[in-house]
Amino acid sequence: MHEILTLQLGQRSNYLATHFWNAQESYFTYSSDQESPIDHDVHFRPGIGADGTETFTPRTLIYDLKGGFGSLRKINALYEIDEPGVPQGLWNGPTVVHRQTPIVPNEYQQSLEEGSAPPQLTTESVRYWSDFNRVFFHPRSIVQLNEYELNSSLMPFENWDTGESLFSSLDKEHDLLDRDLRPFAEEADQMQGIQIFSGTDDAWGGFAARYMDRIRDEYGKTTVWFWGSEDVLTSIPREKRVLKMCNTARCISEISTQASLFIPLTLPSRLPTYVNMNIRSSWHVSGLLSAAMESMTLPSRLKSGTPSRELLDHTGNALNINGNQTIARLRMSIQQKPEAESTRINGDRHQPPDIRAQSRDTRMPTRNQSKASPEAGDKDDPDVFDMDFFPANIQEVAGARGMSKKPHVFGQAENWRGPDNGHDEEELADVEDEGFTRARRRALGLPLVHKTRVPVSFPTLDSFPRILVKAQSGSSTSIATSLSTDTTVALRIKALRSIVGRAVSINEREALGNSLGEIAEAYEEGYDSGSDEDDD
Structure with missing residues (x-):
C-alpha cells in the first residue's frame, strides 16, 4: 500500500501537521456514487476501538512539551478506556492525587463533539x-514530554544541546524507536517512506537530529523527507536571532546529509496581494505553509494506477541530480488554470508549460506582457511561483554577493492541482523534454524537470484560516507548487556559515564550517560529484 509514517516534533510542527491531517480527512467519501482518487491507506491505519468498532486513524507520532496539547485528550471518543489507577505497594500511606486544571475546549471543538x-x-x-x-x-x-513545559521562561526549550540531551535521556530509558515508531512501521505492508515535521532553529532541531540517527540505524534505505520550519528573524532580538541561526546551521549540517530530502520552510519575506494574514498567528502561518506542503506531496498518496502518482523516492531522485543535493526550495502560487507559455530555466526554452499566477500581484508579468516583451518574462523567470518558502532572511544578507544573478536550476519537480481542464492522459503525465536523455541534459547544463498534474483541488475547510482572498471557506483552490535544487541553496548556506562562524565555540567552529562548505559546493553551478551514474 506504500504507507507513509509521520513524525511531528514540537508545537510549530504540530500546527502544520494539523492542517495536513484536516485536509486528508476531507478527502474521505461516504457515498457509493463518489470515489476519492486518494489512497487513504497511505496515511491512515485501521484499528479496533474500545467498544469493538472499526477505527481509521493517522499513521503519526505527535511529540510535544507539557501543556502543548491544549484540550486534546489522549483518550478520545474512539478509545474510551479507564485510566490506570495509582500503583499500590510502594507506599503504605494514603495516596493524594493532584490534577492540573484541564484546558477547556473552545467553541469550535465543542461544536464538533455535539455535531x-x-x-x-x-x-x-x-x-x-x-x-x-x-x-x-x-x-x-x-x-x-513532561521534562519541559511549553513557553517556559525558567527552562526554555530553545537550544540545540537541550533537545539533543532530552532525546538521549529518553532514548536511554525507553528506546523511543522501539516504543513509539516500530509498532507503526510493523503495521505497514510496504512502507513508502517517513516524513518528519520539525523546527530547526530551536531545541527540536537537536531532538530531530538524534531521532534521525536512530532512524538511519534501523531503516537505512527508507526514504525520509524532512520538513524543517524556521521563524522569521526580522523582529527577533539579535542575541536570540544568532542562537536560532546557529541551531539551523547544525540542523543543515547533521540532518540534510542523512535525509533523502530536506525542505526548509519559513514565511516568505514578500507575499502576493491575494494573501491577507496575521504573521504573528501560528494558525495563519502554518495554514499557508501546509497548503504548499500538502499540495507538493499530493501525488505520493494517489491510488495505484493513477497517471500522476509519484512516490516520494521518485520525486526525490528527480531533484537530487548529482547525488549530494538533498536540500530543496519550495515555492507556490494560487492558480486559476495553467497557462500555455513556455518556461525558460537556465536559458533552456524546451520546458513544460508555464504556470503563472492569475493574481493582483503587480510583481507578476501578465501573459500579454510576457509575449510583448520576452526580456521581461526572462527577467522574472523562474519566479512564476509568487511565494518562496525558502528562508529569505539569510539570502538577503548575501544579496550583494550573488543574489542579483539568476539562480541555476539543477532539478525541479512541479505539481499543479485543480480541476481537469480537458487535458488528456499524456498531457497530465510527467512532461520532460522530448529527445533529451538525463545524461545529455546534465552534460549540457540543462535542468531536469519533472511535472505532474492532479485533478484534485486544495480543500479550503472551516478549520483553514481565511488568508487567501481568492478562496472561500468550503470551496476548493487550484495550487501550483515546485521543489527545486538550485544555486540559491549554496548562497544561503555560505551566508549562514559566515554568520554562525563568529558565534559558535572554537571547538566546533572548524567542523561545522567545513561541513557547511562541503554541502554548499554541491549546489554550485558546474559541480559534479564525480559519479558515473546516468553517464551511459
Missing part, C-alpha cells in the same frame, strides 16, 4: 493546534 454547525475560527479562539483539529488520533500517537 452542530461550527463557529468561525479566529486568531483569538485558536490558542493551541488542537483547537482546530478535526481528526481522532490513536492514543499511541500522543507522546507528551
